[in-house]
Amino acid sequence: MTSLTDTFHQWAAHSRERIGRTPLEPRLARIGRVLQVGDGVAMIAGLPDTRLDELLEIEGGAVAQAVDLAEGSIGCVLLDEADKAAAGSPVQGTGEVMRVPVGEALLGRVVDALGRPLDGGGAIAAQSLSPVDRPAPAIVDRALVDTPLSTGVLVIDATLPLGRGQRELIIGDRATGKTAIAVDTIIRQRASDVVCVYAAIGQKASSVARVIDAVRRYGAPERCIFVVGEADAAPGLQWITPYAACSMAEHFMEAGRDVLLVLDDLTKHAAVYREISLLLRRPPGREAYPGDIFYIHSRLLERAAKLSAERGGGSLTALPIAETQAGNLSAYIPTNLISITDGQIYLDPRLFQENQKPAVDVGRSVSRVGGKAQAAAVKPLAESLRLEYAQFLELEVFTRFGTLVDERTRRIIEHGRRIRAVFTQPQFAVLTVGEEVALLLALAERLLDEVPLERIGAFRERLRDWLAARQPDALELDDSSPALSSAGRARLREALAALAQAVAGESRSGGA
Ligand SMILES: Nc1ncnc2c1ncn2[C@@H]1O[C@H](COP(=O)(O)OP(=O)(O)OP(=O)(O)O)[C@@H](O)[C@H]1O
Ligand SMILES: [Mg+2]
Incomplete structure (x- = not known):
């Protein structure tokens, strides 16, 4: 019988041998430095191999995403722990792009754009991680929109029907009931099998709380995910919120399910993106928005789709929301979004004041693909x-x-x-x-x-x-x-x- 000391000596010898076999070579790591930091963005030098959208780790725990690659310096958006970054701090590349947890574990939860819980619940045991920015499904992988998505709001279901996989803009002045329509649509899905993802971008905490409370009270919260980038979150985190929410929604679409994605709202998203871009000293364009504002919104909304049967037949319906000023539909961001989406639901402040609620202006609203998908009994x-x-x-x-x-x-x-x-x-x-x-x-x-x-x-x-x-x-x-x-x-x-x-x-x- 071997004694305990013998066992220990055997184990120690084995370990020594294993360590001896392990190659311990010098590791080469490039270390950059933060040149300047503030207002949610940072300039970094000394990392010439950085790729676009790569995540960078700043000593102290802050994470930044490289968005501008110039000779000599890199423009970054801080995503997290922004106050921990300081000029002069060492920075390392990670070789990774930004990913968020996806999967069933998120259902019923309130999370931020990085997938961290905001509802006081435990950490999320994600099935897998998915990049926040992904290409949209190709044309051959898509099918025609042919299945209705009931909103439970009669004026919409009767005159502006939505189909699964459609992108319909909800647009109107402030406080005309835009969020209310989206929330009613989410609540209506308590009687269907649709998974709902609500992304709050730059919203007041009180407005977000009202939405979550309403869904918990009247809807099926166990089939909803709330992705929240509140107005006081880091600008980078607000900017990434719709993309993260879209990735979380896509996971269910790819599993063959029907998903509803509400983006509340893209006007605030555009404003945050403008702020970041101006701080990074990108050349401003019309209304001081950067030149690629159309591209970033169309790239996001193109990810809404009805997949073909070979790809599982799932769908992602997007309901982006946009705010107008004094009913001006021809301002820059509203026209962009109108041209990207398959129709718009226009809410008229005059109707709202006259107590016609929901204040949908049927004449100025349109649903370009939903007509074919209207419920047969309603049509x-x-x-x-x-x-x-x-x-x-x-x-x-x-x-x-x-x-x-x-x-x-x-x-x-x-x-x-x-x-x-x-x-x-x-x-x-x-x-x-x-x-x-x-x-x-x-x-x-x-x-x-x-x-x-x-x-x-x-x-x-x-x-x-x-x-x-x-x-x-x-x-x-x-x-x-x-x-x-x-x-x-x-x-x-x-x-x-x-x-x-x-x-x-x-x-x-x-x-x-
Ligand atoms: N169908 C309705 N019936 C009665 N009240 C409504 C209806 N729809 C909205 N409201 C009320 O109108 C107010 C504004 O609604 P909501 O917050 O949805 O508007 P909004 O356009 O999203 O506003 P914001 O621009 O602040 O985001 C809320 O107090 C809401 O309760
Ligand atoms: Mg609202």
Whole structure:
């Protein structure tokens, strides 16, 4: 039997032999120096082999990304621990580009652009790491957008339908309900299998908290990821946030799932990028934005796609948000984004003030690819709606001057007012396809024309329970249901007519 000391001696001899065999050669490392640092950017010298987008480690823990390679110096954006970097600090290249954790472990979490938890939960056990900047799927790997993505907001699903894999811009002045539409769309996905990624860029902490709270309260937070680059985060971190969020979303798309990516908002992203670029002394272009601002946004949004069946058939739908100044759609960043995306939902501050919420201006909004993807049950009912509504808006202007109108015009106007009242929808009250079909059918069959305007809200509120008791299969309709059969339509019409009568009756008898 060997004693303990024998075992130890054996082990020591073995170790000595192993160490002897290991080649310990001198290692060559280039060490650069920070020339100057401040406001989230740094200039670095002495690392001529650095490649574009390479991560550099500054002694003390700060990490920077090389974004400008010039002879003699490198312009960097600080991503992390920016206050730990000081002029003169040694810097080393890493040979790596920026990567973020991706995978199931992120679902239900709030993280920053580097994938570090912000929700007080434990560290994220990522499946793998993915570069934040990746090329978009090639044309041959894409399929046509043909599957609807319901937003639960009637005016959008009826007149500006979205398809999975589409890029639709939500644009409007400040505080016109842009975030509210995106949040409602996320909440609506509680009844689907879509994974939602919400990227907050340069937002106030209180606004971000409101969004997360709403999704936790009404939505399916276990299928959402919140990627947050708040207004007080390092500019580099805010700048990288949409790319990181997109990589996290892409992981699910490549696994064959459907993903919704909300980018709130790209105007602030452009402003942060302008700030970084000016600090790095890049030549400013129009409105002082750097020349590649169009490129960086199109490169990001091109990553939204519907993949072909051979690539798993997943999709990434992007809802970027942009802010306008005084409704000016032809400013630089808004026109850029409008031309990159497949359509825009324009929110009008005037409508918002008139309490028409959501304040979607149907005339100035468009969805260029979603029409083909509209839910089959909704499509036949929504076809003429856009036209009827536009006609009404035009006529209504005249009646403002107290013009006497003929009977036919009066009826168009009364009907238009009903359409507008049905399109008015409170926040968080997202509709299922069944409810949307019922509301649109009630409009198409003119059942609401006898209901007083102020009772339309009550009609909507009572609809679900009413149908659950009388026409439960109407509520079962979803994105994949076929259009109503004529018998089904007649049955639903009957139930809706009874509800309209009940609601109108209540108002006559002075009830409610
Ligand atoms: N459909 C709605 N019904 C009632 N109130 C709404 C509706 N949509 C938005 N609001 C309210 O309008 C306000 C502004 O909404 P929101 O924050 O979504 O606008 P925003 O355009 O994202 O603003 P910001 O420019 O600050 O990001 C909020 O107080 C919100 O509760
Ligand atoms: Mg907002």
